[in-house]
Amino acid sequence: MPIAVIKTGGKQYVVTAGKNLQIEKIEGNVGDKVVFETMLISDEKGENVEIGKPVLDNRVEGKIIKQARDRKIDIIKFKSKVRYKRINGHRQHHTQVEITKI
Numbered sequence: 001m002p003i004a005v006i007k008t009g010g011k012q013y014v015v016t017a018g019k020n021l022q023i024e025k026i027e028g029n030v031g032d033k034v035v036f037e038t039m040l041i042s043d044e045k046g047e048n049v050e051i052g053k054p055v056l057d058n059r060v061e062g063k064i065i066k067q068a069r070d071r072k073i074d075i076i077k078f079k080s081k082v083r084y085k086r087i088n089g090h091r092q093h094h095t096q097v098e099i100t101k102i
Contacts, residue, residue: 002102005041006060012040015060015099025093028064034097036060042102066096
């Protein structure tokens with residue numbers, strides 16, 4: 001089974017065909033096709049490993065499954081003895097992608 005390392009959203013992911021990934025938000029609707037052109041490493045059947053310097057010319061194709069938001073995290077700013085407290089929340093957007101072809 002071919003394995004590849006792709007880079008998207010400032011992070012690197014090890015992918016195989018049929019794998020579902022949760023990545024940083026990319027534009028597109030559910031069902032749209034996505035092409036990841038920044039492939040760093042490619043391995044076909046565990047025999048021929050190609051390492052990009054810095055990237056390979058190959059591509060990884062996928063399909064958007066879901067656009068969603070992560071759970072909420074709280075950011076707290078607090079100073080003791082002066083009754084100062086501020087609470088902000090943040091929910092990061094993410095995209096769930098199924099890898100279809102390497």
